[in-house]
Amino acid sequence: MGKICSVLTTNLVVLLLFSLSVAAQTSALTAASQHAVFPKGQKATAGNFTGTVWVQPLVDNDSVYNLISGSVTFEPGARTNWHIHPTGQILMITEGAGYHQIKGQPRELIRKGEVVKCPPNVPHWHGASSGSSMTHIYMIPNTEKGIVQWMQPVSEEEYNRSK
Numbered sequence: 001m002g003k004i005c006s007v008l009t010t011n012l013v014v015l016l017l018f019s020l021s022v023a024a025q026t027s028a029l030t031a032a033s034q035h036a037v038f039p040k041g042q043k044a045t046a047g048n049f050t051g052t053v054w055v056q057p058l059v060d061n062d063s064v065y066n067l068i069s070g071s072v073t074f075e076p077g078a079r080t081n082w083h084i085h086p087t088g089q090i091l092m093i094t095e096g097a098g099y100h101q102i103k104g105q106p107r108e109l110i111r112k113g114e115v116v117k118c119p120p121n122v123p124h125w126h127g128a129s130s131g132s133s134m135t136h137i138y139m140i141p142n143t144e145k146g147i148v149q150w151m152q153p154v155s156e157e158e159y160n161r162s163k
């Protein structure tokens with residue numbers, strides 16, 4: 001009788017530990033999926049990017065605010081083409097690490113929590129590092145003067161060159 005009780009108790013303890021473990025894993029998954037402030041959005045169509053890029057619009061352009069904003073996620077190695085914003089752009093990095101480069105200047109490392117300004121009418125690119133994805137919120141002001149002029153892709157050689 002004592003032996004049966006002991007077996008039952010052991011089974012109950014194992015069952016309890018298993019339940020706790022499942023609960024912990026579920027809560028970790030929930031925390032991970034809730035970690036991002038904004039949704040990842042839709043996969044960007046190829047053409048202005050190299051690699052896989054996700055875009056979530058946040059503020060649609062209109063004649064009251066004249067500002068457009070969205071969250072962009074670059075998978076490792078992904079980046080924009082070279083491009084120009086007639087009125088400049090502000091980037092707020094919300095996850096991961098990547099690069100921002102203004103033509104003629106060294107490639108700049110950008111990381112979660114940093115804010116980068118890109119002056120008007122300057123060719124530049126931004127994207128993830130090769131070992132990490134990167135998410136940023138972009139803001140383009142004064143959109144009545146234009147939003148973006150796309151240029152050529154950033155080559156592997158340009159992407160890997162630190163200067």
Ligand code: MN
Nearest residue numbers: 083085089118
């Ligand atoms: Mn830009």
